[in-house]
Structures are given as structure tokens and as C-alpha cells.
Amino acid sequence: MKRLSYRKSGVNIDRANSLIDKIKPLVAQTKRKGWLGNIGGFAGFFKLNLKHYKDPILVGATDGVGTKLLLAQQFSKHDTVGVDLVAMCVNDLISCGAEPLFFLDYFASGKLKNKAMKDVVKGIVDGCKQAQVALIGGETAELPGMYRDGIYDIAGFSVGIVDRKKIINGSGITAGDLILGIQSSGIHSNGYSLVRKIFSKKDLKSKKLREEILKPTIIYVKAIKDVLKSCGVKAISHITGGGFYDNIIRVLPEKKLASVIFGKSWDIPWIFKVMQKKAKISYREMHRTFNMGIGMVLVIKKQDLWKAKKILEKNHKLKSWLIGEIIKGKKRVEIIDL
Numbered sequence: 001m002k003r004l005s006y007r008k009s010g011v012n013i014d015r016a017n018s019l020i021d022k023i024k025p026l027v028a029q030t031k032r033k034g035w036l037g038n039i040g041g042f043a044g045f046f047k048l049n050l051k052h053y054k055d056p057i058l059v060g061a062t063d064g065v066g067t068k069l070l071l072a073q074q075f076s077k078h079d080t081v082g083v084d085l086v087a088m089c090v091n092d093l094i095s096c097g098a099e100p101l102f103f104l105d106y107f108a109s110g111k112l113k114n115k116a117m118k119d120v121v122k123g124i125v126d127g128c129k130q131a132q133v134a135l136i137g138g139e140t141a142e143l144p145g146m147y148r149d150g151i152y153d154i155a156g157f158s159v160g161i162v163d164r165k166k167i168i169n170g171s172g173i174t175a176g177d178l179i180l181g182i183q184s185s186g187i188h189s190n191g192y193s194l195v196r197k198i199f200s201k202k203d204l205k206s207k208k209l210r211e212e213i214l215k216p217t218i219i220y221v222k223a224i225k226d227v228l229k230s231c232g233v234k235a236i237s238h239i240t241g242g243g244f245y246d247n248i249i250r251v252l253p254e255k256k257l258a259s260v261i262f263g264k265s266w267d268i269p270w271i272f273k274v275m276q277k278k279a280k281i282s283y284r285e286m287h288r289t290f291n292m293g294i295g296m297v298l299v300i301k302k303q304d305l306w307k308a309k310k311i312l313e314k315n316h317k318l319k320s321w322l323i324g325e326i327i328k329g330k331k332r333v334e335i336i337d338l
Contacts, residue, residue: 023121027135030125034101035134044136046102048161055164059098062157063088068192068214073151075210078116081154082123083130083216084189088240089158090131091296094221095236097168097228098160100131105138106155110147112140120154123216130219133158170235170251170299177234178305179248179259179324181266182312184295188217190241191289198279212271220296223316231308232301239291246288248297248333258329259299263337266321269293287335299326 028037036045050056065084072081082105090100105124107117117140128135147153187195195213204210227233235251248259263283272293276286286292300308305322312318 023118026118026121026125030103030128030133030135032132032134035136044102044104046134046136046159048101053161053163057098057162057164057167059093059096059160059162060157061089061092061160062155063092064153064155065189066192067196068187068189069153070196071192071204071210071213073116074204075214076116077210077214078119079123079126080214080216082120082125083127083219084123085154085156086124086127086131086133086158087217087219088189089156090127090133090160090219090221091217091238093158093160094224095168095238095296096160096162097166097236098162099225100133100158100160100221102134102136103128103131103156103158104136106141106157107138107152108141108143108147108154109150109152110142110144111149112142113150113152116150116152120152124156127216127219131221168233168236171253172234173251173253173257173299173326175257175326175328176302177299177326178302178322179261179326180298180300180305180308181294181321181323182220182223182296182298183218183266183319184239184269184291184293185218186212186215186269186271188240188291188295190243190291194279194281194289195275198275218295218318220318223312223318224296224298226315227298227308227311230311231304233298233304233308234301235299237297237299239294239297243286243288243290243292244294244335245284245333249331251299252326252331252333254331256328256330258327258332258334259324260327261324261333261335262322263287263335265323266293267319284335294321294323297323 034047065081093100237247237251239247309320312320
């Protein structure tokens, strides 16, 4: 048998170490209170400041970007999926009322590509800065035999904190509460297995379409923190996989309350209309697969609706619409065309 080495088997430790050294300055840009800067160590450290909390609860979230990565790799555009990765985690945290504190990432590939990985990390750093979270560590894995050369996967993990009494879980929802929908930037990070079936290679030659498909997910952390300061928000639903039907129902309490969504109350981005027409997708399937232009939903006190809209528009340049209301009835999500 020929003399073997780890490098000959497909894993280059020196290249991985070199990549880590190159991304350290990027990671340092995410410094915030509590960040202790231990990139390259065995674990990440973060110092908690609990003086503003009476009964602090830590909240964790983990997620990936799904098959949107395949399109990013097909188009050799890797900087936006890092933002998506952060968004998928921190948007879930803020949906519980938790302030995201720190983030860790996992990058796995068949063979590490310096530019691709650095671009992904640039996106992660951008996302962390938008969410005001510290990137305190991560893992880079070279896995020949599991992934083809040029193919990678990413996953993220984030931790936030909230006072027990300020946890937002929908328990206080009552009939008459209103539903405020906040704009998405487009498809975000869900439904891409269907997106890839809808559009052919010929379709994807369109620069406009490629750019639309790879638009990063909006990070709502700052905007929702701002709204929470002065508005009575009873529930927050991040519209991800499962669309309206499977996400809004998660925040409805067990008591007999339903959410009615007014299907024509907001501006649906063109990309969803194109996909529905091109693939002849049913109305229900579209709203169960995609966000349809609504990335986040707030169940809010009636008297605070317009105050919240003003905060979102003026302070964060985010459009929002009154898209529904809570009514008495069997626990369900119903979309009606009004």
C-alpha cells in the first residue's frame, strides 16, 4: 500500500487553518457587549449581563438555509446565504421576545474553497451586525466522500435572552386582536425545492430572476425590538416553511380562537405571481409553501396597530399592512379574499 496521509485522503488541515486566520478580522466586526473574542479556541465565550433581568431565560434556535444553497453555488454567489443563515435563527428568537446575543456557524464541504467560504462568512458577519449579535465561533469541516467538490452546506445556532414575564407566546391573544404583516424581501429561505422545479436553466439565465431568487432574508430583530418597547404585541410568527397555515397557528392559544387573514390586503411581490402562474400552483399551496411577501406577523392590540406601523415605516423602512384579525371559533388559520 502506498504511504497515505490525511491530505492525500482529501482533508487539508493547513488550508483550513489558513482560512480561519483570514476570517478572524471579519469576525471581530461583530463585537458587542459580552463578546470575549476566542475565535480558534475549543469553544466560544460570552459574558452575560443580568442586571436588567428579574428572571432571565436563555432561548436557543438553530436552522439552515436549505436548497437555496444549491442555487447560490450554481450562480457562484455566496455572500447572501450567510445573511439568510443568521436571519433564520435570530428571527425565530425575536419571535419569542428574546434578544439574540451570540451566533455560531457550521460550514461543511467536500473540499474547502477559499473564496466561497470567505464570502459565506462575510454574509454571516453582515447578518450578525444587522442583528447586533456576536459571532463567537463555529466549525469548518472538510468531508470528502460526503460532499462533492464545490458543494457545501451551512447551519447556524443562536442564543438569546428574555425575562420570563416578557416571553411572547400568544397566551394573551383574545378575539378582536389585529394581525399586522411585515414585508418580506422576497422568497427568503423556504420553498426552494419547489423554486428549483419551477424555473429551468433557460429561465435562470435572467439576471433579474437570479438576483430576486438570491435576495437575502430580512433580519427583523432591531425593528421588532423597537416595536416591543411601546406596543402591546401578543404574538409573533416568523413566516418560514409551512407558510401562513403552519406558522400562524403555532402562536394561537388552545382556547377557541382562529386567525382570519385577508388575502388581498397587502402587495404580493411579482416573483410569487410568476411562480404560481408558471407552475399552476393552487392558492392554498402557495400560502402554505411561501411567505407571499409577508416575512413576519404580529398579533397586536387594536389600539397599537398604527403606532407599530409608524415605527416600522419611519425607523426601519419596512412596509406593513393590517392583514387580518383574531376571531372566536375553532383553532385554525383561514385566508379569505377581501
